Every structure is written in structure tokens, then in C-alpha cells.
Amino acid sequence: MSDRRKPFPFDEFESQWQQRWDAEKTYRTPNPGDADFDATKPKFFVLDMFPYPSGAGLHVGHPEGYTATDILGRYKRMNGFNVLHPMGWDAFGLPAEQYAIKTGQHPRITTEQNVDNFRRQLKSLGFAYDWDREVNTTDPNYVRWTQWIFLQLYNSYFNEETQKAAPISELEAKGWTREQIDAERLAFISEAPVNWSPDLGTVLANEEVEEWKAKGHTVERRPLRQWMLRITKYAQRLIDELEPLDWPDSIKALQRNWIGKSTGAEVQFDIEGHEVTVFTTRPDTLFGATYMVLAPEHPLVNEITTAEQKDEIAAYVKACASKSDLERGELNKDKSGVFTGAYAINPVNNEKIPVWIADYVMMGYGTGAIMAVPAHDERDFEFATKFELPIIQVVEPTDGSDWKGFTGNGKSVNSGFLDGMKTKDAKKAIIQWLRDNGKGTFKTNYKLRDWLFSRQRYWGEPFPILWDQESGNHFPVDEAELPVLQPEMDDFKPTGSPEGPLAKATDWINYSENAKRETNTMPQWAGSCWYYLRYCDPNNTERFISKEAEDYWMGGDKPGGVDLYVGGTEHAVLHLLYARFWHKVLNDLGHLSTNEPFQKLVNQGLILGEDGQKMSKSLGNVVNPDDVVREYGADALRLYEMFMGPLEQVKPWQMKGVEGVSRFLARVWRVAFEQGQDGKWTFNGKIQDVPADSDATLRKVTHETIKKVGEDIEKLSFNTAISQMMICTNAFTNADVVPLSLFNDLLKVLNPFAPHLTEELNALVSKQFATEATMLSEQAWPQFVEEYLIETEIEVVIQVNGKLRDKLRVNKDAPKDEIEALALASDKVKANIDGLTVRKVIVVPGRLVNIVAN
Template sequence: MRQWMLRITAYAEKLLADLDTIDWSDSLKEMQRNWIGKSEGAEVVFEIDGTRIRAEEEYEKVTVFTTRPDTLFGATYMVLSPEHKLVRSITTQAQRAAIEEYQKITASKSDLERTELAKEKTGVFTGSFAINPVNRERIPIWIADYVLASYGTGAIMAVPAHDTRDFEFAQKFNLPVVQVVEPPAGKDWQGFTDDGVAVNSDFISGLPTQEAKKKITKWLTDRKLGKKTINYKLRDWLFSRQRYWGEPFPIIWKKDAAGNLYHEALPESSLPLLPPTLEDYKPTADGQPPLARATDWLHLPDGSLRETNTMPQWAGSCWYYLRYLDARNTGAFVGKDVEAYWMGKSEVTKPGVDLYVGGTEHAVLHLLYARFWHKVLFDLGQVSTAEPFYKLVNQGLILGEDGQKMSKSRGNVVNPDDILVEYGADAFRLYEMFMGPLQDSKPWNTKGVEGVYRFLGRVWRLFVDETSETEFEQAETTATDKANVKLLALIALNASIKDVPASPGQLKPLHTCIKKVTEDLDAMRFNTAISAMMVFISEAMKWEIQPVSVLATFLQLLQPFAPHLAEELWSKLQALQAGAPATSLPYTAWPKYDAALLVEAVIEIPVQVNGKLRDVIKVAITATAAELEALALKNENVQPYLAGKTVKKVIVLPKKLVNIVAV
């Protein structure tokens, strides 16, 4: 079957290097690094003994990949993957049956079986020998399924003394183990896989691992027996599917004069290419993808044929954030100006998507694929930035009430719809933000929703007159038209809310709250921002008169957390404020706090003796270090702890604390 691949491996290096330029969590970056799996090493060419008849002929050769070329002198055998193309030609007559049997067994195993049954090493000797290029030693060539055809060259040199897998294999099949690395004192050289010093290795003996690698790689390169190589675990991306639902490829197939097929991209003028309407979405009888059923669509007037594979689901998720910027643009996938405005860097916007919040389940696939597409578009000059998502936050998983992952089988699923009906969207939203840090996984607790629901109730009662609410409720029960919005007009504000200037004692808690909420929003610490608002409300409930200006500012702070409630109360407040323009909350300027209002005249200073708290004293904020020290030393709760001791030192931090060191 002919399939399409995207050459993501060509971007492996950029995808890896640019991780350093983006603000993602370490764990996420690490997952991508592991997925890309860069490893530096060398390819080494081994000749196969007995594969030439005359001296002037070349031997058959096998190339292996190793990250430890410095251990080449310790290679005591070689392993090819069972699928390696040379296996057939080098297998001797005596070994042929055993080899073919082993290949058959391997082929019948799934990838999963091959790795899960990995405890015990298996393999078969081919009967042939390779020649170690550094010392001309003959080493046996085996095949074994612990060597993967898809990685490196599909062949390895085995150094059992310094590789765990090779060591296990050598033990099982009684192959020789030769030490070529001297570990640090106290460690056994057998199975030692870290860096050490080369031994028994001719011209690299005595060199530390890193230098030994360089020297032997150069030696091999000079003699054309090998070269420095970088390998990636990242594979090219199989990008076609044989089903209907997916974007069709804008590709057509033609025949040249000799009758050979070749393909061409559709011109930009015939984009976007839409899928044809089909009655039947199944593949054709002869195994063609469903699109082949649309004969009118399939055949172009000039005799060429359309590609019938479709793209996988990933295709859309790789660029949707760009299309969203300019979704109605019929001339391009996104307008250049629009793209530059939203994705480019400016004084107000960060480069790329400002903030991307998503779950870890996308850590390697979606997030790597999207970065790849974006980089291709960037190299084509179609987008302004090299990365799509400079700042990314993984929200934590909400677990069931039992602390387990929610799942139907466990029966611990909480349906948001039920919560919305019971407590409303504001309470639901507020609770999710209040539960704890955004990035953490944490268990759901419906009682906790009641807590924030009660807080919203307190906010409501701070603003709304109770008797008017009762009237509203009665009117609502008797009303014939339940949806009558005018009934809401019955709800009146508390008489204690007045358009009067705020006192310093009222401004201080307000500005404390503005500061905390502002800072916490920036750092996405929603839980502590909400806590600050709870503290403010408890305070404001104690006041006899609530100035409109103070409550209005509070609503601005509440708006991002509980938008519906805040907007409703805001509209009521505006009626009280003479000449206030009728604006909607999200369009008002975010409040600023006045640091001067937060300063305390008298503060509490903890007094410690040898680091232990003994008293707290109240002092003027202006108290000097000398005054604090004097006050602390003569403090009656402190005195007993100084009795019979000498004061060695007194640590005084004005506005902070006093610590007396006494021995």
C-alpha cells in the first residue's frame, strides 16, 4: 500500500534545540527530549570474513551504530536484528534452518510481545564471523530480537563487559567478556556501563572515556572505517489514513510519456480541497480508500486522478490555532497581518499563542506535531514565530472523590452538568479554581463546591436587600411567565450601600485585596486570589455603611472568577452611582492598588530566643534596630530564657523580627 509520510525527523534537531527557548514545564520538555531521543555516537564498519574469493575483491560489510566507540576493543561478538538484510546471505548452510526458524518466531511476535518478554535473551548464531577493524579479530555474528531493525543501523557490536544487555546475552550463550574500561576504585568492571578509563585498548588505553571516544572516532574516520553519527529515536510520521473522515490530500496523479505515474500538488487557486459527498463510507471492494468511490471527484477532466488517502486527525490539531485567528478568510489559511498581530511579538502580546493550557496526555504527540508544522510554516515564511506555544501550562487532573482517576468502571465520575444545575456556573468555575494550584492533580469534593457557593451567597447578601429578594421569590412563584426578566428589577440593593467616600479602614482591606488578586492572577495562583476575596468579604460584612466605590472595585476583582454574579451586581450598583457610564465589567480598566494605603502604623514583631518564639511585641513601624533590641531584651516573657545565660548576639531585622542568641 502506498502511504504518505511527513519527514519530521528532518526537524529533530530544531525541535530539540528550541525547547530551550520556550516556557514549558521541565517534565514536559523532558518527555519531548526523550521522545526525540538524540544520541551521539559512531558508525563502525566491520568486514565479514570469508565473503571474498580473490584478494582484490571487497568484503561484504556490516555497519553498526554505537554510542561507545571507545569500547571497540571489547567487542566479542556482533548482533544483527533478525530482519537485517544481510542475514540471508551470511548465514551458513549448517545454521540456515535455525536462523529461519528464529526469524519466523520473531516475525510472529508483536512489538509489545518482543519487549514484554524481554527478561530472557534469545538469539541464534549465523555461522559467520566479522572482523573487528581495530584489531582484526574474528568475532561471531548472531541474530537476536533485542536488536531492533528500526533503530540505528539494525546491527550492533556487542561489548558484554560494559553493556547490560550484551552482558546478559553473553552469559546465556557463553560468549567471552573482555574488560576495556576501568571503573573508579571500588566498582566491579563486569557490567560497568559508565565512564571510566580505557584499558586493554592499544592506542586509546589510559584515556578517559570521553577522550577515548574522540580519538578512536578520528582514527576510524581517517581510515574510512567509520564516522561520527547522531541517531534519533524519533521516526518519520505516517501521515495517511484509508478512511473518509479526514482532509483529502491536495495531490493529483499523472502519467508521463512512458506511462509512469508521478504526482503534482494542486495549484493554490484550487484550494481548499473539500472531500466529496459519499453515500457509502466503506473502502472499495478492491481495497481502495473510500474516496475512490467518488468517481466524479476522483477523475479530473485532463485525465489525472486525485489522491484517495486522507489525513489523520492530527492534521487539524496542528494548525487550528492559526485558523482561529482568521476563520472566515477565503483567500488564505490566515491573513498575514492578522497572523502577525496575534502571533507576532509586540509590547502587549507575547510571541506565539499567549498561553496554552492543556493536559499532559498531549505531551509528545500533539505538542510535537504542532511544533513541527509550525516550524515548517515558519521556514516557508508563513508565520512570524519559530514556536507556536511559548508558554504552556499543564492543568492537573481532577480526580474522583476517592482520589482515583475518574472512570465509568470505578463509578466515581462527577458530571459537571449536575453541578451546574445545582450550584450554577459561577460556583463551579470558582471551585475548580479554588481547589488548589492549577498544575496539581487533586480530588473532587462536592462539599467544597458548597463552600465557594456559600461564599458567593455571602457576596450576594452583602449587596442585596433580603426583603426585596423575598418579594422577588414570591413574584416568581406566582408569575405566569417564568422567563420574565423584569421580575429581577424587584431585587434591590441593601440600604447600607451608599455613594459616600470610603474610610481609610475600608480602603486598606480593599487595596490589600486588589494587590493580592492582581499578583495571583498574573502567576495563575487562583486559589489564593479567591482566598483573599473571601477575607475581604468577611471584613466588609462588618461595616455599617458600604461605600459604592469600594464594592464596585471588588466586583471588578471578582469578575474573572464569577462573571455572571459580578455582572448582575455591577449593573445594580451602576444605578446608584450618579453619572456613571453604563459599561460592562470586562471593559472596565483593572483596578490598581495604592501602596501607601497598605502601610501599618503599628506592627507585631516576633521575639525569639535561640530561634524559638517567646513573645510578640507591638511596635511602631518606625522602630529602629536599637529600640527593638532594647524592647526585646527587657521583655518579661523573654527574661526567663535569658536567666543564667550570656547574650552572645542579637539579630534584629527592623519590621521583621528579633532573635536573641544566648548561651
């Protein structure tokens, strides 16, 4: 389209409003203690999951959630709330480091460039962020408090009696040894099997493995000395305290499944003189255990394997090391395994059962050993069938089902003293027997593993930990020395060593004659675990968040502090779980007053490319918001993202849809202005300073719009709110005169959606009528009047001899004779009864008039 004939001149005013908002700090949010803070106002903390600033910049899928929170935040502000709506950057991470390695440019430089681009793009969309609260996880002032929180974990343990974190000093006061205390810390050192990538030179999280293997990098399982966080101690609380939260049921289910609570029994098996513990949820099936499986990395494998099997076992263990947990678990369709040559003793009948190793059993889950009951477990059944191992039925289905692979409840058979018992009773009986005979006990187990918190990277938060070279013990740096920053290094490439690239910075490592720094760094999760708290008090140098700011923004009687958290489902488990864990520890230690970080959670749906596939550079279907803003304006992009469909739905991008909402915005503009042949816009005179009740129809549709848009924003039903504003605008367009007060009401309800257009119209119309132009964002949300919504007119169908001929709008209280007279006076009716004699007129009040004529 030509510049001269754009449907409305968005390019002439959008950037000007953005500059004014910036210069005047229009959306600055005062904090408790500030001179302009009003503590009598209610608070509303609305939060977006902050982005990772990649070099590719934003695509149009990113602003969807940001636009939704912006609309809601603007609406709440107009309704008298103190609104906290911040933005920041999750800027550490492996992608930035890998880009730096390829280009030779320091990751801080590329990260700052990416952040600058992201910030520019977000500002171009007119989001009402308080940019004075911007946070960046790589900023030294932010790193300082991330490291401080780590030290709170390091200096704490989980008190089993109170089920809360408590200071290590409690254990020191009891005379515990250093070794005993280290074994209880919430942040501790462990030799853990990890996903090690030799060419990337770092450990990868399970969730990262497939992504980096797809890029051609090798990944293998290897035991390494790692920092771990004892999140397993919070497993039950993470389940129980999920219930009161206003989160989607699907997300709650994902969290519960990830934590994976199960109850059953721990059973002790003897293998060649070694005691091995197995956890089972079905101890009633012990008599059906016909073989045992150990994880390939189980420490007993080498000790129990016979000489004849050692080569085959070694080859299998090596092959398993290159597989991820996902490949060994969910993706593992073809069962494989190797017999160790050893046998275990089944404690209930003293029968010898063969011990195998197989990749579908992992050390990270349970005890790394399972008893296999192939008759009543599908996975075990497939394995036993493939390797011709015995299959013994020990549960009889009561519904006549086939017993092979039957996993439900039934009646015990072939089970000695359990025979004839129902499953529920058999479980109790066998657990009691195990206890009485010293062979096991009741056990609650969780699939959740302790959080592997180490990375061998340069671009991450260094651990504030020193190692004593004489004793080999670790200890924290003094809090006054925080933040501990990475040294400036020309060569930050991975070495392939588990010590990481920081190991090359010898001057930095050598803290003192006897102490060296930890060379691992924290994962990207660290900074994103607590950023929502820092937004509340981003410039505080004395505390990670002041008590006053936390009480106001995070306090209240709700279980969580952030009133609304919006983001993608890709963070449904780990980010949310980790943030909840850190928050609970800080709450237990008295640093926070709330127990949960996020009260309400909403996941926005994915925006696909026009081809219906996920946007990606490789598919060439990425739409850059800069291009859309240039062609149609920021308001059109914002409005279209909300008009595509319900916020939670997946939907494809359609550029024609942007054109459609652009035409709607143009109609709003043209209610007040018209364009001459010279291309200039002039006031058209339709808007007049007349009483609102001078047009009852317009007044009614305006108040309907105020009511519906407000209710829909509260429900996050933005698409239906826009539909109602379109109806109102059409009514204004078709009217000869639009009362000024009603037009102003439309601008106010449209303002959260299209802030640039509405502020411009408000300023120009105010100037036209010589009134003071207060910014809409600083005005109150309009109030609808219930009596104006009452229908005063109704539509009546007019028929002649049963056939529809016309429709009339009449007063709903009009008497029958008046309705009859209006029907007979209709030109369309007259044309259809011309030359006929009216025999009868039937009036059905509120519905129709039927004229019988011949």
C-alpha cells in the first residue's frame, strides 16, 4: 500500500507516543517507601515468562502472551490498581556461549546486542512495562543475589520433624561432624551419572540432550563430581501445596507425574552375598518375580558379573553410555539386555532368579534395580518373552481378563500364604511378612531426582565456593565478596575436561595459598528461579527483596504472590518446579512470607506459521514483528494476536487477519477524521458535544461494550471483547452524530488493546473541543449503567398471509393497536396487499404481526 493512502496514519504517531511514554516514565510503578506510592490501592502483579534473548530476535509468536498481560495490566491500572508489569532477560546459557565460541566474540557482547534488539522490538509494540525494573540474569547486581540464594541452600538442611529447611548451625550445635553435615546440606556434592558432551565440554540436562544431539554433538553417560540440590526432600510438599493454586489441571498433572509419588515396599534381595534393595508398588506379586534387572551403571555389576560374561557386559555398558534417559525409557521400544551370570535369592521362597542388566532400568530412578514379574508387567513380559525367561501367574483377574500382562487388582494365586487374598489385603500381608523377617518395609517413593546443578561452562554464574587444598573440604566465600564473577578470558572454549573452561583462569582460581575456586558454573535455571522477586525491588543493594516490597507485591492471604503468570507450556514442569522449590526454601528460612511464587497460571497457545507448522528459520515460515509493525502498525499486530482465537488455543498466523483488524482500527479513526484528496486528515464533524442520551441506541451499545469488554478482559477472553468493540464501532460509523462522551468511552475500553491509536484520537479530539487532554492510561475505566442496558425496543416480524414481508422495531410496551397501525403503514406491506382486502390482523406481542388478506 502507498504511504499516502494508508487506512489511518499510524506511522505518524505510534513512535511518538512510545517516545513520550519513555520520556515521561508513564508506566513507572512506585514501590513502598517512594514518595508517590499509594498504599491504599490494591496491587496487581502480572508477569510474563521472561525471554531468552537470542540473536534471531522476536517472531510474532512471542508477543502473544505479552500482549495479553499488557491489556490486563492497563485495564487494572485504569481500575485503580498499582500494577507491577515488568520485563527482563534470561541471558545466561549454552546457546550464547556456543555462538561466542564460533565467532570469537565475548558472550557478554553478543548477549547485550541481543538484549538491545529485544528491548527495541518490545518497545515498538507499546507494552506498558516499567523499564526501571528491567532485570538481566547476567548483570553483576543480579548474579550477586543468585549466588546469595545458593548459599542459603548450601547453609541449610531439611529438618524431617518440621518438614522445613533449617540452618546448618542447628546441626553444628548438636555436635555433628563435618562429614555428617555435608551429607545433609540442601546444596551438596555428589558423584552423579550425567549426560556429558565431550565436544560441547559440558553436562547437559536430560531435556537438552535430544536438541544438541540433533545438532551433531555427542552425548554420553558418565559419573562426575557435581553440585546437586536436594529438591527430593520437598517432593511431598510440592505435590500437596500445588492444590490451592489456580493453575490448569493439565499443568498440575504434569507436575505430579514428574514428581511421581508411589507407595509400596522396599524388598531386600541377596546377590552372591551382596544385599540389593528393590522398590516395588506391587509387593503382592513377589512370588511371581522370575528374574532381576540392574541398571548398567549399578555399582554391583562389575562385582557380580561372572568371568564368562564380562566382555559382553562391558560392551553393553559402553553402548548404554551413549543413550539418553529418553532413549532408554519412553523411546525404548526394542528391549535389550545381557545376563550377568549371577543369581539373586527371592526372599519369599528362596528361589534363585537370574540377574540381568538392561538399559530400561536407570540408576536415576528408584534404586537402580527391579524385580521382574513378567506375568503382570508389560515391559517385563516383553523382555521375558524375548529372552525366554519364566512367566508365572500370581494375580487372577476377577473380571475374566487374560492374566498375561494383567496389571490390575485381583486375587493372589501361586503365592504361598497370600493365595486367595485380594490385592489390597495381600499387599498388607506381604509387607508385614517382610518386616517380621527383616527383608523389607513399607516405602513411599518418588520419581523426582535431586537437581543436578553443575555445568562446565564459562557463560554462567560461578559457584561462590572455595576448596581447601589441605582438607579437601569446600566452604563458601564471605557474602561481602559477592558477586563472584567470571574472569575476563580470551579463550573461553571448552577443554573437554570436567573442570570446565574456568579451569584455565589460573590466577582467578588460586584464591589463596590453600584455597582454590570452584570451576563449575550454575545452569541457566538458576537465574530464572527467582527473577519475579527481583522485579519487586530491582535496585536494592542491601537485600534481594525488601520486606516492605515483598509484603506488598507478594503478600496477602493467597498461597502465591504473583497474581497472574503467563507463558508457554514448555516450562510446565521444570522451571515452575524449580521456582517453587527455591521459594519454599526461602520461605522456610524466613526470607519470604509467602509459600508459593505464582497464584494463577495461564499458558498461551502456540502461534504457528501460515503453513500450519511451528515457526522456525529452517522452514522459512517465521514472521518478524518488525515487518508487521512497519506495514500495519503496532496496534494492528497487538489486536490481531488477541483476535485470532482464545488465548490458550494453538492457531496459525494469517496476514489477511492483520489486514482485517487494521481495517477495524481505521473505522475507529474515521469516526472522527476523513481524508481529503491531498491525503491530509481533517476532523469530519460527526463527533459532537451533545448529551449521551440524545441517541439512546448509541448509548445502549456503548454501555453494553463497557460491560462486556471489562468482563471479557477479566476472563482473558480478548477475542470476544474485540468483537464487541467492532459492533460498537459499526454503530458509530452508521450514525449521523456521535456524542463526544460516548466516543470517549469507546476510546477508553479500546485503549488497553490499541494504546497508540486511542491516545492519538483522545489528544486530537480533546484539542478539537478545547478540553484538557489527560492520557487515557491515566483516566478511570468507564462505568456502565445497568438501566441503559435494558432493551426498550424489540423487533417484530410482519407477515402477509404467513409470508415474511418486513421487520419493524417498536417499543417493547407498545399496545397491539399501535403495532397493527405501524405494520399496515409499512411500504413493503402496502405493496403486498395492494388490491386485496384485509380480512384479519393477528398481533402476537413481542413476536409478529400476520395480516390475512385476499
